[in-house]
Structures are given as C-alpha cells and as structure tokens.
Amino acid sequence: MGSSQRSTMTRNVAELVDGSSAARGEVYFVDCLPVYVKELIAGGAAGAFAKTSIAPLERIKILLQTRTHGFHSLGVFQSLKKLMKQEGVLGFYKGNGASVIRIVPYAALHFMTYEQYRCWILNNYPALGTGPSIDLLAGSAAGGTAVLCTYPLDLARTKLAYQVRGTGGSFGNGLSGFHVQPVYHGIKDVFKKVYTEGGVRALYRGVGPTLIGILPYAGLKFYIYEKLKMYVPEEHQKSVITRLSCGALAGLFGQTFTYPLDVVRRQMQVQSLQPSVQQGHPEFRSTLQGLTAIVRNQGWRQLFAGLSINYVKIVPSVAIGFTAYDMMKSWLRVPPREKTKFVSA
Template sequence: MAEGKGREVAATKAVEEDAWGGGVPLIVKEFVAGGVAGGVAKTAVAPLERVKILFQTRRTEFHTVGLLGSFRKILQTEGFLGFYRGNGASVARIVPYAALHYMAYEQYRRWIILGFPDVGKGPVLDLVSGSIAGGTAVIFTYPLDLVRTKLAYQVVGPSRLKNKGPYHSSEQVYQGILDCILKIHRQNGLRGLYHGVGPSLYGIFPYSGLKFYFYEELKRHIPEEHKQDVVMKLACGSLAGLLGQTITYPLDVVRRQMQVQALSTSNNKPGKGTFESLVMISQTQGWRQLFSGLSINYLKVVPSVAIGFTVYDIMKSWLKVPSRDEAAAGSAVTENWHRYMMPVNNSSPLPLKVMGINQ
C-alpha cells in the first residue's frame, strides 16, 4: 500500500513538473518574480515615499514647505540617508507583499477559471482576483507596513537617534525595525501590530481590484501589433495605478494617520474606526487633507508601476514562467491527473493501466 502511494505521489509530481515546464513549481517562480519586482520598484521611489508619508500624517514642519522644501529639510536634518529612513522596513514588507500579491493574483485567477468556467476571462475576473489577492497580501504583511510608517514618520537627527533622544520630547523614538516591533508589541500586544488594518483592507480591495481591472481593460484597446510592446504595457499599468489610487487615496490617508496616532502630538486625532476617522479628518483638517500627498503619490506611482512591471516581466522571462493560458492549461492537466489518480478501490491506489498492469 505504501509502495503504491509512493508511486502515486511520484507520478503526480512528474505531471505537475511537466505541466509547469520544469522542476520548480509555477507559484514559486511567480512568488520570486513578484518579490524582486516589488523590492526594486520600492527602493527606486523611496525618497518620494518618505515625503508622502510626512505629508499624509501632517507634520507641520513639512506640510508647509512643499515638495522641494521637504527634500531640503530632510537633507539638512538627517543627511542623504534620511531619504531612505524606513526603507529597510518598506523593502522587508514589499518583497513578501509583492510576491504574495502577484502569486495570489495569478493563483486565484486560475482557481476561478477552473472552478467557475462560465465566468470567462473578462475584466471581472481580474477585478475579483486582484481584490482577493490584495487582501491576502495585506493580512500577511501589515505589521511591517505599520513599522515602516512609524520609522518614516519620525524625524530624528543622527546624533539624537544614536543617543535615543527624540526630535520631539513627547514622541516615541524607534531605533530600527526590530526595536519598533518589540516596543509596539510590548505596549499594545499583537493587536497593536494591526492597528489601522481596517482602512488598509478597505482600501486595498478596491485599489488592487481596480488596478488589475483597468490594466486588462486598457490592454484590450492596444492594437494587435503592439500587444507585446513593453512600453505600451507600462503605460497601461501606470494609468491603471493612477486611476485606482485616486479613487481609493482617502482611505490611505486615514490608514497612515491611524498608524502614527500614538506618535502624533496633534489634537486632531482620527477616531477609532475607519468611517469615524474619515469624518473626523474632514471636519477638523478639511477634506483637502484626505488628498494630501496625492500629487507626490502620482510622481511615485508612475515610475514604481513602470519599474515593477518591467522587472516582473524580466524575471518571469528569466525564470521561464509560462503564459497565463499555458499555466491555466497546466492547472487543468494537474487537476484532471489528481482526479484520475484517485483510488478506484481500497486495494488499488492507482488505476491498473497507469501501473502498467493489464486487466
């Protein structure tokens, strides 16, 4: 019995490897490609991300000087490395996040096609797959996003940071990623590491879904001779990111303010819930605050999406990831093989013909 089971596992693995075009599973290739793409893209736009967070969380000394003034102030206060404060946590978060996001999107898409063939392969498929994939990635990586925001929010000179002296005496100062995680957990437990996850999920479901929806819909309008043009794909991806970001940006602002609530000395703190926070910010800070930093985000999204898509495509090509249609076909082959390999009775774990025995 055990010997037959071993042959079943080996045969199934052989079919899966043949379906994926190599010994490495497809989801692993997509995971690696997505992680590399996310890390490279995030590092490239880290300075803009730092300033955007300072704008969103309404630090007065930065909110009043504008984009160029903020760059000068960071350079004078913290030096060149100040532009990348919090980027370590950002990359540590974005690598698994992007890896999970891309891989989950592709996997959910295949599962939906296999489980609900009547759905077809239209934009609705991408909307649903992208939304669920975004939520999955957020749940697994949110604590690192919280840490990244807190590290980027604090503005501390090198000497003060080394001596553990806060830039504002009433603020908590974190020495790094691990120190931040430990202090948050010590003060608020595991729940503290997920403070603000509500608006993150509310925001990522529509944003991620809309991004993939717009991207696939825009690609349908590309002339056939330019379908494989990388520049056209990047243009579609950038526009899709901009549209999705504009629609869901207020939720991102609420999320950031909730994340740094314990650090802020402002009296205009958001409420406990997402909706209450949205109303509170509108009433006390003005509705424009809900779109504060959006222009910077536009500058960040375009190169980030462009770099992300480019690196992802390069990595998929290098790792020999099959096309979506080929991958879906491989999933169908594997699914059918698993069904075919089900025991026909208690004494025969494999169909006799598969085992090379004639009836």
C-alpha cells in the first residue's frame, strides 16, 4: 500500500471520528449499516466492556449468594483475599469467558430491542406520549427478550463460577456428601452435562425468577436513566460524568427491588449440586416456593446475601454500560432519537 493510500485511509478514519466527512457528503461503510445493526454493535461492545470491568466482584457475589463452603461467612474483602490465595488472579475471572460470551449477545439484543420496542410503542400507541413511561415498557420487554435468548449461557457462567479450587488443587464447591460433585471444564462441557442430566428444560433451570426479576429491573433501569437525564440541562446531557451518574443511580435503584429474585435464581441454578437436595430435600419448583424456602431454612437475610457487593459492582457496571452505549451510538453515527423515534428501523 502506497504512502498516498495510507494517508488517505488515515484522513478518512479521522474524519469518521469527528464527523467532518458528513458535511462534504462522503459515505463510509458505517453509514451504510442499518440503524438496528449499529444498535446491536453498540450494545454488545458496551456490555462486554462493562462486564469485564466488574468480573472479580461478580465472582464473589455468586459465591456469597450460593453459600459456597468457606465463603458464606466471609465479607467481601476477606472473600477476595481467600480467592486470591486459593486460585490466584485468574480465579477472579473464572466464568468471565461465559459471562462475556453471554453478555455480548444479551446486551446487544437488550439495547437494540429496547430501541425497536420503543419505536413500535410510539408508532402504535401515540396516546401514551413520549415520556419515560415508554422507556419503562420498552425496557421491560427488551429485558425479557434478551433473557430468553441467552439464558443457557448465564447458567453456564454460574456453574463455572460456583466451582472453587481446593487447597489440594482439586475442583469442587467445598461440600461433602454422598454424591460426587460434577466438574465442568468449560462452557461446552457445562452444556453437554446439563443437557444429559435433564434436557433442554435443565438448561433453563431458574429462568422463571430471572424473568420475574428482569422485567421490572430492566424497565426501571431505562426509566430512571431517561428520567434523570430530563433534569439535566441540555448542554450537559452529553457529559460523561452526567451519563455515569445517571446510570449508576438507575442501576442501584432498580437492583434493590429485584435482588431477592436474583438470589432465588442462583440457588435454583446450582441446587442440584447442594447437599440439602442430595439428602432428600425438595428442589425449588417455583419462584414463590424458592423465596419461602430460603426465608424458612436460611433466614430472610439470605435473600440479600451479596447485596453489598452488588451495590459496589452495579455502580460501575450500569454506569459504564449506559455511557459506553451512548458513546458507541455517537461514534457509529446513529441518528438522534428525536429524528428516529417515529420511524421504523
């Protein structure tokens, strides 16, 4: 490639970033992409970036939620120290591969379907107006859609994160019982063993409380984020600090109301590995039964086990997610919402 070609490419990339090429009518590949494809790319990138940034806290939260032996009585800091001692730095990211593989399609579908559901509601039900209530409905529907499409990956992530390497180097969850605990060696291995154990239904174990939790959470998250931005002066709405602040508050508020359902979901995902089930205690068959059984057998505080670490991780996770999504949309030249909200993708 000649120097003139390289300089032309460099100039084109620079113009793509600053948008000056649009003023001269030049067209680039990104301009030819449909809007929904740009939203998929923006959502997937935002989700992967946000999830990886809080992976160590996510691992500890799962260990606390599932009452893993040796961790259920420890705090966040002590759990991090113990995990570092037993498994090293890589232990903080166990299951993160499955998490990222899941979060990319999940976040991509979540953000894209949110925009599409929002357009559909505005087109078909104009009487509802254009306020944050539309974001509540569209966000809830988008969250449910994304969960149904990616739930088996979340199940795999949880089972991988639930395994803790013992001091002797063996894998397990630190529990003793009459049954040998299955050991998983990756996402594909989880799918194979879970499917062999119970078919497709086993791959969706715990999806009930997940849907019940994600519908209000996803809706509230988008609602609060857009509602808070309404109180910010227009000249400051594109500020990174503003977006981070609004996203953090949206995540904190939404997570508080739905966290007990997340605990039930995690326990349903791993309950076949727990000694209480192996010794004859019935498995959770529904969300309500799970909530009741946890309160009766483990105490109501267990419904909020790991909530403190969830607060710690939800601030950067949701804040980074919303901010990265908005910035990716700008970089990909997604038209402003005001120009597209009544136009079908």
